[in-house]
Amino acid sequence: MTKHARFWNALDLLADAAPANMPRVVMTGSEDDLRTGLLQEIDQTILTRILSFSTNTGTALEVTVSSRRIIEGASGKDGFETLVSEIGYLVEGADTLFVVAHRTAHAADPTEPGVAVSRLAEHMSIDLSDPIRAKKLSPMDHFVASAQPTLLAWLVFCDGDLSHKYGETDPLAKLEEVFGASSDDIIEELTQILQGSTEPACLILDASPVADSKVLVSKIENELLIAFVGADHATSIASHWYALQN
């Protein structure tokens, strides 16, 4: 095996060590922030991977990426303009961008030029070295991202104000209707249940206004999460919670 091949092999092994199929928060913020986060994610993808992006509004975009190029997108191989508009549609009205990376069954065709991320960045007037990438995600962002597959809908409040929400239309509407105006009361009661402790905590109730779900309430630092979680996922939530705490 050549030195070059060993390098690529090591990169592949490292990539395989990352948690599989777990949505990761790429970026929170404005549409421009999300667009920048998306291009930076692609810019950091050297190996051939399928990147499945999604947002808190429910939009999604899947692209195959290799060596900082999009070699296959929702728009086909050469649809640069379509790709630009697909990215615009993805982030429209959203404030949180998630990604899941999958390996591909076949290696990238080295003769396929694809769309270089630098070309997209230039077209969108995005600086790929923008330090926005360093924006620190909150512990609640990490918890929500790791628990996301088990959550039907959620609201996150920061210092008492709704900071973001996500979910299927009906559960999300119910969540807002039932709990949306009670975040202060919920924080107060959760503090009582924790006997005054300000440590992070997560409460799950086996009761919910939505069928086959439970209510989850969590506070971490100055953020409050109120969510509907699938009825069978309490154990899974416990695993996500303690994985993050550790």
Added chain:
Amino acid sequence: MKIVEILDQIETAFPTCHTIAFADLSTKMVLCTSSSTDVRQEDLDKLCTTMTTALDGKIASLASAEPTVEAMVFGTENVTVYLRDGDELADGLCCVCSTDVDFGALMSSAREALSQIAAQP
């Protein structure tokens, strides 16, 4: 089987479960405990108040008009489980365990224990 023996069974099965308490939720009184450590009465009183808040408080009442029968709290050092019998609504069981407890198995055992207690004459 006496109530304390039922609680002891949980403690034996889950050594990291350090306090198990059976309470009357209507009077907010702990009636029986099994604990590997000395627990002061005031701490048991607090535990009982917390249990009624978790099961009968505002969050529970917003979540459902029906009585809430299970609540669980994941903290940084403990997992606390609060259960209420679905028929005997005043019967409550609380288990405080360290975070490495087998959570799924604990829930099953706690539900079974509460059923046994509720079935007592």
